[in-house]
Amino acid sequence: MNAEPSLSDIQQFMTRAVPYWQTLGFTLKEVRPGKAMFEGAVHAGLMQNQMLHGGVLASIVDSACAVAAISLVFPVHYAVTINLQVSYLRPVLEGRFRAEGKCIKAGKKVLFCEAAVYDNRDELVCTAVSQLLAVAQKP
Numbered sequence: 001m002n003a004e005p006s007l008s009d010i011q012q013f014m015t016r017a018v019p020y021w022q023t024l025g026f027t028l029k030e031v032r033p034g035k036a037m038f039e040g041a042v043h044a045g046l047m048q049n050q051m052l053h054g055g056v057l058a059s060i061v062d063s064a065c066a067v068a069a070i071s072l073v074f075p076v077h078y079a080v081t082i083n084l085q086v087s088y089l090r091p092v093l094e095g096r097f098r099a100e101g102k103c104i105k106a107g108k109k110v111l112f113c114e115a116a117v118y119d120n121r122d123e124l125v126c127t128a129v130s131q132l133l134a135v136a137q138k139p
Helices: 007-017 020-024 054-073
Strands: 027-032 035-041 077-088 096-106 110-118 124-136
Touching (some): 007 020, 007 054, 035 054, 054 077, 054 096, 054 110, 054 124
Antiparallel strands (some): 027 035, 035 096, 077 124, 096 110, 110 124
């Protein structure tokens, strides 16, 4: 395993690598080895039929899983999602939401992760499991 990367190192790298987060308004709030936490906020541009679009929730759980996995292999490797299963439990209508991801098993090439999203009332609104492939970083 690599030396523990700092939150700052991963935030700077991932912000450059994934400008999509700014488009959706996600903020990477915390990274620890094998764990990551993102926050987002509901706004009109992310809505579908007066609720947060499911793709936004899929994006935030995918991101939380990915950063949790990357925290274990960075800077030698990056990780890309090869499978993502999302379960939507209740709609998000307003306010802020957060995704907490963790890597539950890091194999040599495949990392297994899970994530949960909570609304501004701390109610579970979405869960996910994913597998990511570790790929060598280009120098």
